[in-house]
Amino acid sequence: MTFISSRQRPLGWLLASLLLGSSALAQTPARPQPTKPVTSKPAPAAPLAKPAVNPSVAAKPRPTSARPVAIPPAEANVRYRAGKNQLDQGNYAAAIAQLEPLAQPAARFARAADAAYLAAVAEARLKQWPEAEQLLNLLRTEYPSYPNLPDALLLQGQVSFELEDFDTALKTLTLLPSDKLVAERENLKAAYLPRIQDRNTWLRNLRRYPADATLGRAYADRLVLGGAYTEADRPQLDDLITRFSLDRARYTPRPRPVSTKKSSYNVAVLLPFELADPSWQTQRKNQFVTDLYAGLRLAQDSLQRAGRTLQLFAYDTGADTLTLKQTLALPELAGMDLLIGPVYKSGARLLARYAQEHQIVCVNPLSQDGDLVLDNPWHYLYAPSAATQGRTAAQFAAGAFGTGRPALVLYEDSKDDAAFAAAYKAALEEQGGKVGGLRRFNPNVDASLATAFAGPELAAAGHVVVVSDDRRVGPYSLRLVQQQPAATRPGLLAPGSWLDNPSLGVGQLNGAGTYFIQPKYYDEQSVGFRRFRTLYLQRQHLPPSVFASQGFELLLYFGNALFQYGPAFQVGLAGASQTPGAIFEGASYFGGAHDNQVVPIIKLSGLEYQVLK
Known part of the structure; x- marks a missing residue:
């Protein structure tokens, strides 16, 4: 895996x-204050109008004694x-x-x-x-x-x-x-x-x-x-x-998009290839960009074999926003049917604004920042946002661990991890659960990490959620959790990156109540991945990285959406059920979501992985 x-x-x-x-x-x-006797009863508050309640959900009568x-x-x-x-x-x-x-x-x-x-x-x-x-x-x-x-x-x-x-x-x-x-x-x-x-x-x-x-x-x-x-x-x-002094530009109605299907579509890929710098340091740093684009090209071939012609136009946006701005000024970009990129947050908002102004759907291939797609119907995240991952994990935890004991939620001092933690707390409480502690820590400061786990909340917790990819955090967290008495030991929810941590052994990761949040889970033994790997090896003479897999799956999904619904495919995706992936577990933007709603939760059982959600 x-x-x-x-x-x-x-x-x-x-x-x-x-x-x-x-x-x-x-x-x-508050304890009610004693009141002095009065000769007349205080006037009751104005009664509220009774809501029209469906008989099927009307309040059930409570059994009462005949004479209270x-x-x-x-x-x-x-x-x-x-x-x-x-x-x-x-x-x-x-x-x-x-x-x-x-x-x-x-x-x-x-x-x-x-x-x-x-x-x-x-x-x-x-x-x-x-x-x-x-x-x-x-x-x-x-x-x-x-x-x-x-x-x-x-x-x-x-x-x-x-x-x-x-x-x-x-x-x-x-x-x-x-x-x-x-x-x-x-x-x-x-x-x-x-x-x-x-x-x-x-x-x-x-x-x-x-x-x-x-x-x-x-x-x-x-x-x-x-x-x-x-x-x-x-x-x-x-x-x-x-x-109400609203922003008139934001509240100016735009013409409704007309999604006209075509026989061929043009897709612009805006990535920081940095071709002007051929040094090995830059090439190595940007290998993930090259891999991502190689996956896109392979998906283009797959679509072509299925009779769906799609042209890719690659633009080197560099590592700064100046180059991206120059690219966005090119006239031909306004004629594209889909935009993919960028990978750095500094340029993401620029491209999102361009997409909205020109009414071209833009897909960010790697970001998990849900704020990027707020109030912009033309902007999508290919990955699940941090908030979506937090909500999905909390829904799973309520069923797996129950809600009788509170949760302890510990998260790294970063925007994405803080968003995960806030969404987790909100969703768990909606499920009837309770968060006994919500603590931020700095993984590079020993005292900060120790303080996060200190106090009685760990022993009282029904489960612990640790949100950090730092390689020091996994061994530290597992050791403290596994030191708790077996009869009351809390469950553990952790990032899937811990499974690749060389400091952690199978025995540590195999705990009965240990689960992992893994948005990009895929099975190397599946037919879809093996076919993709064979095609990639034939083309690149190297095994595919996870970034190549992401590029392939991204264009396969959104390329098919173009041919199924046309370039303004928002309504189509909002009403479509989850689509199984060729490599990953699948994608879903049901209900108007603009980030992927599929978040696998997995468990290590022996040497095998089980997908639980």
Whole structure:
């Protein structure tokens, strides 16, 4: 088996899960202050409109006794503490069983409001939104003076969003004090408002909340970036741009791309060949570029044999942006059907901007930086972004390790690794898990590495995630994890690059709970790879490197997309299912993703590798 380093970094992440994991929702509720007796009952908070809930997802009735009775204070306190402990440990159903009875007025529990709020948090963790809504309505109606009411309102806003009751969600969030949870409220709206499909819902809420900048910007995004714009929307869009000081250049609608199929396509390859410097040092440094291009050329031949004519035009962009700018000024480049490159981040944004302005799809062959493809429908990453790798790994971990014990996430001090860690935390919390520690370290500083593993979090962890390709980190991490008692030893998720570390033996990598994130996994014994290797050897007289394999697979996938959908193939890729790869596990840009969504998780079993996801 052959592997390539799998470092990465995200983007986007699910606000709902972050909010549920934030201090606003996870904090211990404040103890209610005793109140003086009053002669009249305080007026309850204005009830929220009941969302139209599909009967199939309506809240299930809870079994209750025929005659509710008060719970003795000592017993109630024991139940409350037990419920909080279950919630902290991720045992949400058990937490609900303890806390929900205490939330009822008939229980006469001094901390009934806290119990209602925590039970609602547990229901939300289980994605039982109607049940969470019932508890929050109970809290607002029966305990209107609850000190943590802003937290409850924020959660109720999320619940209404999840139930697709957007009007109620926005109304609820307006009840929050103007100085409370401001960032959380705006982030929540930014995450959920793009789900609105009905134009009348948008317009109705814009009329109700004309000063809501997040709402206005979300609708402008939908019109321009989401493709919903028509000429009838021009006055509305102009008003939003003026009212909220939006960037007019960004929110100027572009003509919709027309994807006309052709019998032949032209592809520009913009790579830093650095042909002007023939020194062996430069040639050796740029060997990966040469290999990448050799893989592209071999894919061109394969497409030609399949009756799909595709012309490659190579441009030497050098190692600086000046040469790239000169290349982008060439008139013939605007007539290309696809752009591939560059490999250095300094030029990636330049080419992405050119692609958007000229409406030519551009594919970055190596980068894992999801930020590069934000808000640009003409830019793709061939690799999974760091954020996508983090989300996929967290979804796997929730099933493989469970969510009863927290995770410890350690990541190297780099942008991609930090993005992976943030996406991992968000996705794991959405799965009902918890991150007990999220720590950055410098692999070149012994004290920094030791501090990352220090403290009780390692012993308490259900699994550990280490995000670093540094060769010192793998042996250090495995030694500390394997020193933990066998009965409580945490699982381990690590980059696939550890499998190529000569300092690590098969026995160390073979742990029962050890898994590897390997975006570029391929099986050397597969028919597809053996055929590719034979053809490459015939052409280059050398075995293919992983970069040659990447170039081959990239052009094979996007070249076929050109012939299947035409040069504006975004809609086609968004609706296409995963395509098996000739070498790697495959590619998918389903749902409008602009980075590859296929992220294999593998395990070493004896001397064989198993693909688990």
